[in-house]
Amino acid sequence: MSDPAPGRDQGRAERRLWLYVRLGVPFVRLLASTWRVREIGREGWNQRRAAGLATITALWHGQLLVLTSHHRDLGAAVLISEHRDGEIIARVVEAFGYRTVRGSTSRGAGRALLELVRVLRGGIDVAITPDGPRGPRHSFAPGALVAAQRSGAPVVGVVAHVSRAWRLRSWDGFEIPKPFARVTIAYSEPTPVDVATPREAVEQVPRFEALMRALGERAAMRDGGAGG
Template identity: 30%
Template sequence: MTSLSERSLNFQGNALALYHRLLARTVRWQIEGRANISKAQASGRPLLWLFWHEQLSAFVTYTVRFVGGDKFTIVTLGGDPRGNILGNFAASLGATPYGVDMQGNPMEAGRKVLRIIQAMKDGKDSFLAPDGPDGPAFEPKAGASFLARKAEAAVIPVGGFTKAGYALRRWDRYLVPLPFAKLRIVFGDPIFVNKRDKDEAVTEKIVGALTAVYRQARGR
């Protein structure tokens, strides 16, 4: 029998999915850098879409409208109610989420990451906010460069912004677009990553690219 807490988590995840379907149908789009997506796709590499955590909602809205959730396999936070909500959210949109709990069960977490990498090599995309889930904002953790190197991915930097949105009062100033908003999405030049690349070098490229598209999306 499903517990009350499980039903609550399912409800929250489904509600988030419903809201983003509404956004995808109502927002007015301003999209820049589509050619960079084509360049990444033409490489034949797995695609890894990256953005700062603040912009997760903007990116998900884009994928619902133009890509489709079933295209993605993603990392969520295992062993945490937030991860359960986001896992239900992702699954409701058709994505395949893997709850990764490096603190509670690192061996199982490692196996799940390997499944994500294999799924990417088999044709699935993935996405990640390098500064998530707890920040600090704009300071990447090791996961993005690790995933990019192991999958030998084409990284697509993403920036998103709307003036008609609500910024949550928390570490990332998480931006929630409102229905009928004008949403600007910017895609930067893809970063082609190889297994032998150094983590520090990959991370430096990621930070530079994400900073550039973030500023461009905001018109800075």
């Protein structure tokens, strides 16, 4: 007689996942409605969207909540890992109007890269967390740059500075802005990865890590100091 326990466990996990999404998404929408958001330098990205040209958006994993909430319902695709915690993130971002591409630099990488290039060539923006799914925090894995080199789509770095936030004790310091927090979001200019080979794209990693650091400093400076 077969053991029904695995099926029961899977059913419980699905119910928990459904509950997280059913309760979590309205809560985030309500919370986000209180944030005071200011944008810096988004004009280049807006111009590409207006022209129907796809862009790769690079954001840190710890800022997924605030940035995917702010850019919801734009029809972009988000690269989400195939790890267990990725399933929760995938359901949440889909509830916010995003498409998802499953995979990461460590699991499902080749298939995910092909899908990203296909989506970008179809004129759809893609968002990637280059330090996900496992870190180290604020390290720029080269997958976004290889996708940019192969698709011809430029990269726009996006970094938020939050005046007041809860920060989880996770590897990425996951941020949940508190009610009525100031959220300052800095965008880079669309930056092409204009090199001949994927190997040369990988060599661009230090340049883009520096770009993301500069954006974080710019957002913090515009907000007037460190968040709490």
